Every structure is written in structure tokens, then in C-alpha cells.
Amino acid sequence: MNVHFTEEQKMLQQAFREFAEEYLAPNAAKWDEEHSCPTELFPLVGELGVLGIFVPEEYGGVGLGHVERIIAMEEFGRASAGFTTFLFAHQLAVGAMNDFGTEEQKKQYLPGMCDGTAIWSLAVTEPGGGTDLYNHKVTAEKDGDDYIINGRKCFLTNSHNCDYCIVTAKTGVNEKGRNILSAFIVPMDNEGIKPGRLENKSGMRGSLTGDMILTNCRVPASAMLGADGKGAQIALKEIGEIGRASMSAICVGIMKACIEEGVKFANDRIIYGKPLAKIQAIQWHIAEMRLNYEIGRALIYRAACYKDEGQATTLWNGMAKLFGTRAAVESAQHCIELMGGYGVITEYPVDRYMRDALAAISPGGTNEVHKMVIAADTLKTFA
Template structure:
């Protein structure tokens, strides 16, 4: 297959650091986190100590100021070891970006160093019980009252929601009731009166990932918590960042597929059936060849998209295509991996079974794949 040319020696040195962190600080505890439905708070502090949070945030705000290719390395290593629990990508590569790109200087100075150190955990609150992927139907409202906004509504499927210290909340600041023009992004700190968090949601997979519902009952925040200079800019801010969010899903999908292939290869080479290794049967070899080919094709496209990100040239339709194809490919690869494991592929002590229940969500979050098709179709 084609060699990857995206990364240099500095990336590989960083990769070794991330791999050690995942092997020592994450993998041994992941099963316990699955039972409690969120990772331990101490993990965030440890990641901050090692400089693994908010990688692209400038040093002036507590980050290390590298480009997004380093974020991709971290995501890949997290996926290779099957660690779906830590919500680092949402925190570092989505929430921090909103504050960095649209926040006032005082907001950056206050929040970004805390996020880089792990002292503050960030979440982005978009989806609502009645809206799903349709952001223009958001109903959570923020009404001016004196110098404050009064926020009412609820959000669901919020990664890092249970542990979050700061949430970027998508609110409707106008009176239209629907559409894009009245949406704004407002920072809401945990601990505000009326801001409550439900227990982590009982998901099919990704059980160690902190995902919950948030409620806002007359929550008062100062108007200075608005992200950006004017109200109603939220939809444009979301659209600017959503392409990268969708590429994140593609990066995770390809890396998870590679991990699924690796564990399937290991199993089929060791497992004997009718006197020979499962991997020696022609059907097995052909299925493994198909899996390897699909992953290689997806990797080339995703790497090209990362290059486009580094040049500020990634288009929304390319990101949508990457998310669509790789998340579908991941499910195909994992399903084949389960089949090649036989009955053991359905046992949760095997990594392929965990990948089976964890991977399905990729076709839903970040905008369903049906929405991705619509976005791509608009560019035809």
C-alpha cells in the first residue's frame, strides 16, 4: 500500500509520547470508566501536565501552538488502543477553537489556559431532544434582561457534558423561532444557578465517554459571555468549525478500522479450525484483503483532507464526504472482523466486539450520514 507522507520525525516523536500515555494512563482503567460511564477527572489533569490538551492553542494561552496534524496523531493513537472514553477531541479541537477563534481577549485569557492544563473541561451543546442534526430548529433561548442573558432549554447527547466546567451553548437570541439568523454561541459556566446535568446517558457503546443531557432553567449569564461581537453570528461560526469536526470523525474512523484489522489479523493467525489457521483459508484471506484495501483508500483521502486543513482549504463537502465514507467503511470492516472471530467476536472481552458497539455512532454524530449526503449533493 502507499506509504503515508503526512508526518515527519517530530510527529513520530510526539506519537511515541501519546502512545505511552494511552498505554499507561488510559487502557488499564478504561473498563472501570465504562462501568461509571465517564473517565476520571485526574486523567484530564495528567493529559494537561504532558501537554496533550489544546495542542493548537498558542503558547500565550497555555497551549503548545502546533498545527492540527499533531491533533490527528493524538486521535489516531487514542483510536488504535480502542480508548473511546476520553473526550479530548471535543475539548481541545472543537470547544477550544470556538473560544480561540471567536472569543474576546478576556475570554481567551480566562478559559484557554485552564483548558490546556486540564483544570477546566469544555463541551459544545448543540443537539436538542427535538432537533438532532437540524441546527436551524434549535429552541434553547437566551433573552436579554438587564446586563444578562436568561437561558432556557435543554441539550442532549453532549460529550463531556457531565464533567464540563464550561459549555459553548447554541442559543436562539432572536424571536424568529427557527432558521439560522438568530443563533448565537454563549459560554455557560458549570455551577450557574439553574444549569443542571443529568446522569450520563446509557448508550449502546462508547460507555466510558461522558455523554449526558443538560438543562437550563432561567440560567443567568452576563451578556459578555456571548462569543463574537454581535448576536446572530452563531450559525456562521458553527459552519466554519463543522468541517473540521467532521474530519475528526473521519480520522477516528480510519484509525479505528486499522485497529480492527490488526486485532482480526492477530486472532485469525492464531485461531485453528479444521487443522489450519483461520487466516489460511482463502475466504479469510480475501476478506482481510478487502478490509486492508478499504482502509488504505480511506487513509489516503483523509490524509489529503488533513493537508487541506493545514492550508485552510478544506471544503465542507470534502469533509462531509470523508465523514460519510469512512464511518460507513469502519462499520463494514468491524462487521467483517466480528465474523472472522466467530463466536468470540461477540464477546466483549475481545477488542473487536467493543469496536462493534462503539463504531456505529460515527454514522450518527457530527450530523447523520444522510445529512452528509445532502451536503455533498448541494455541491453537484
């Protein structure tokens, strides 16, 4: 494991930062206010190589790894956590296609997923509970050479702006009585699929999150992603690895933004005839934010290195996400506290940072889930 950036990674970081400064930072407050998602930027992000950064070049990707992907998520997250949520939700589907697609499916879909021709979503969560994965009510029933999908998905990002949706559905029950899940590629021009309710989120408002309704949605058997019965594995791997890691990196970006905002404010604000930054109590807020940021960064880049090395990442992504979401909320609070009354004036971005940090807690698995994973590993490893 090597968390020091190579020269190439430093250049990428610079390129991603410049893109974020030019296209994201100036518009983040507007997207947040309007709860809008700037899909017109999607092909530009494709051109930059971010969408398929970890996809092999033969399928239209850049052929790099997850450290590079996390660099993009951190830099973009610092400028607009909402917009970055739009991107990583697409990457959930890219990961699913790359890891589980047949050769034919990869050749057909990955180039357009990487260059930004088509926006994708991954619909796993259902109203009956995201954590209770196997309790799927969405079904896919075989009908001749086709499958017919019925049911309702909720909380999926890119629900109202995707061109394709990967839908997990129950295709049977195993001998132990547990639902067998499979995943299907559904183009949004299929008349059996329609976005439903659009959620009015408190944070991550540069992305759209809502329901997807499937009504007698007929797809050919070739629309099944990979093999029958792979749905749970696809959901756990992509949400657990791409989703969890992305949210952690976005939170690191939020923490950096909190530090920058706090430092600027502390230097500019004059109180008792001197900058606020001279007051020791204010410096403690700054120290706490810095500590949060450095620990959050260390955890997520370590997890990304493990992923690139082909090692298990469940524990490290879980720790990075649990710490990252908590620390981002805490950092936003430190920033608000050091700014006094200005901290809650919406002219400043820190109110958005707080709402974005809170909205990062559930996607990619809740804190309770991460604690279960961390505890199980710790009880085994430290016994």
C-alpha cells in the same frame, strides 16, 4: 498538501501511541463496561499537549496544527474510542474559543482549556433535532446588562463532567424570519444550569453524553462568545471541522484495532491443523479491513492538511466521516466474521469496536448530511 509525516510528527505519533498503550488500552474495556469517563487522566492529556495542540503558544497551546491533532485522535481512538470522544468534545469548545473568542476571553480561558484545568462542553443539539440547527428552542433574552437563558439541550458530550458549557441559544429573529443564534460561556457553578438525563449509550462509553437544563440561567453580556449572532457559525464550524474530523480519525483508529485483533486471532487460531490465516477466505476479510483503513486514513489526513492550509474542509471532512464511519462498522463486521463464534464473545474487544463505530455515525453530522454536501459539490465540480 503533504500527507507524509515529518520527523516531528512521527515523534508525536510515537508519544501519543505510548500514552494510549500505557493509560488507555488497559482500561478501555472497564470504562466501556461501567460507562464511566476517567476525568483523572484529563490533566495528563493536557500535559501531553493534546488538548490545545492547535492553539497558539501565547494562549497556552502547543502551536501545532490539525494534522497533529488527528494523529492524537487516531492513536487514542485505536485504544479507546470512548475516551477520545470525551477529549474531542472538549476540543469543540477549545476550537470555538480559539476561533471566535474575544482577546479577553481567549486570555482568560484558553490556558486552562489547554492544560486540562477545566473540562468544557459545547451544547448545540436540542430535542427538536440536531440537523435542524436553526430551529432552536433554547432562548437567551436580554435583561439589562445580562442574558437569561432557558431551555434544554440534549446529546452533549461531557454533560455530566464539564466545568464550563458553551451553550447556543436563540437571541432574535432576522428579517427573513430565521432564528438568530448566539453562544454563551456558562460555568457549571451557575445555579441556572444543571445536567439532566444521562444517556446510556451503546458505544463511546468512555465518555458521558446527556442533557443540559437551563432554568433562568443569568449570565453577563460578557459571557457571550465572540459577537452576537455568531452561534450558528460557531456550531457549524466547530462541529463540522473539529467534530467531524475527530470522529473520522477515531474510526480510523477503530479500523486499525480491528486489523490488529483480526490478524492476531487469525495467526493464533489453529483449524484443520494450521493457522486460520492460511485460509484464503479469511485473508479476504483481512484485505478488506486493510483497504478500509488505508482509504479512511488517506481521506482524513488530506482533510486535516487542507485545514492547516486554511482551505475549505467541508467536502473532505464529510467524505472522511461518511467513509470512516461506514468502513469502521464494516471492518468490525469483517473481524467478527473471521473470528467465528469468538467474534461475539465480549472477552474480545471487537464487540466494543462495533458498538463504538455505530455510535460514531451521528456526532459531527449524519451520513445523510454528508451525502448532501458531497452531492452538491460534485454536481458543481463535475458539470
